[in-house]
Amino acid sequence: MTSRARVLLAGKYLLLTAGAIIMLSPLIWMVLASFKTLPEILSFPPTLLPEQVDLRNYRAVFETIDFVRYFLNSVIVAVLTVGSVLITSSLAGYAFAKFSFPGRDALFIVVLATLMIPFQVRVIPLYVLASDLQLLNTYGGLVLPTLVDAFGVFLMRQYLQSIPNELMESARVDGAGEIRIFVQIVLPLAKPALSALTIFTLVVSWESFLWPLLVACSTDMYTLPLGLAQFAGRFLDRTELQMAASTLTVLPLLIAFLFMQRRFIEGMATTGMK
């Protein structure tokens, strides 16, 4: 390596490391502030580390709001949404990829076209519908708009097209039924696409805010983002409590991400259409 190239590379590392510090600093600041007292956060010059690390802010969060309940609500909503999206997408994607039937191409175009409909066009009638069906303030209401995902259908169709037809055909010759073929042959082969779709749907569901805000009327149906927004809005000048609650909210998905980074990044990149 020439000395010029070496200097360039060193400069690159320097820039990238500075960038990494900038990217992480809001989160580091959040965690540190969650252990501080309010005067410490507001002190000038600002302090980096908390004087004394204890869990009083976290205890205050748990004593003020039912954080566990919000967390469980988010988990229930995520499980129902992911489950429904996986089932509907893999079934429909398989039909579009491996069967020929009248109306297939037209139907597929209609499904793709729904990708372009933004949520806020649907939100008012969906609210009226949820209200008519007595679904306001229920889990059914919370998951109603996200039970099916056109992008999931598209993704599964693209992926399943690569499965050789001979696999299904020989199973049929052996006398296997269509449902058995789907469950025992197609689904196991679709695992990479299913895992990408799971992660993507999970992140979107965990983040969802506008719809739960409209549908969850009482606090016992609040999901995590909603509970946090309500809590932080009530204690707007108590930054230390806000940061403890924010840390608790960020943590679950962050831990999942750190354990499965590659899958997360690939899942979000391949399914990024949203």
Place this chain on the structure above:
Amino acid sequence: MIPLVAHRTQGPRRAQRVKGLGVKGRQTLWAYLFLSPALALFAVTVMYPMVRALQYSFFNWPLGGDKTFIGLQNYRRLLFEDPAFREAVGNTLYFTFFSVAPTLALALVVAIMLNGPLLRARGAFRTIYFVPVVTSLVAVGFVWRAMLEPSFGVINTVIRWFGLPGPGWLADPDWAMNGIVLMAVWRDFGFYMVIFLAGLQAIPREITDAAIVDGASAWQRFRSITLPLLNPSILLAAVIGVINGLQLFTQVYVMTGSAQQLPGGPLNSTRSAVLYIVQQTFRPLEMGYGSAAAFLLFVLIMIVTLIQFQVLQRKFEY
């Protein structure tokens, strides 16, 4: 990997007929059985609401009250008599442009740096830059709200180290949207970078090597190889960014609302189109006007997306 080019499927051929139904009939039956859960849910949660929204937009309809057909009155009011709606759309376009354009540029530069042949620790950098993408928007909204606080917040403290006066950020109507933009850049950057990195890694090394042998400078290689070959990724990222940007809601709700001030302040300077729709619909509970506004926003999203396809696809033809 996922094949992006569809190849025609050959249905399973079967010699024998089964129980009276032909092979074709059997296939059709099973296909529709497999499709039925998805199609039923699409009908109820996408198609039906879409048709209803269009219908509502022609009515004056206070929830619980009587619907009155008023034709295009809602649209006329929105387009010509409602400066608040126009301002909300303007705010939304401002946010979209300034949160997408610089983020894409930055993500492209960093992706190219990370893609360099000699760089180690690529995976570690990629992971760190991606972390904000998986953080809860509401949580980091409050984090940035605290960091952007004009007198005690860390960001203005850092700015003052350089001897500059810190702006009022979320408290100042002229600066509030920039605060929201700043957070968006931070949070979305890693997502675009990953898209670009995937695109860059698909460019065959031989092409770049050949250009180096031919004596092309780094800038020439970027202009004539990287940019054109990366065009699909850039288009994808720009379209995703703009569609998301035009639906801005959560950040504004979280970062600007308080007991004294409705979200969207100060002085409506951060009120986005979706926030406007929600406030118009659910506070006075008026379904028609909000539906019309939602449709106008839908049309705007379609137009901007089509323009992007036109411009970005032509610009880098090679």
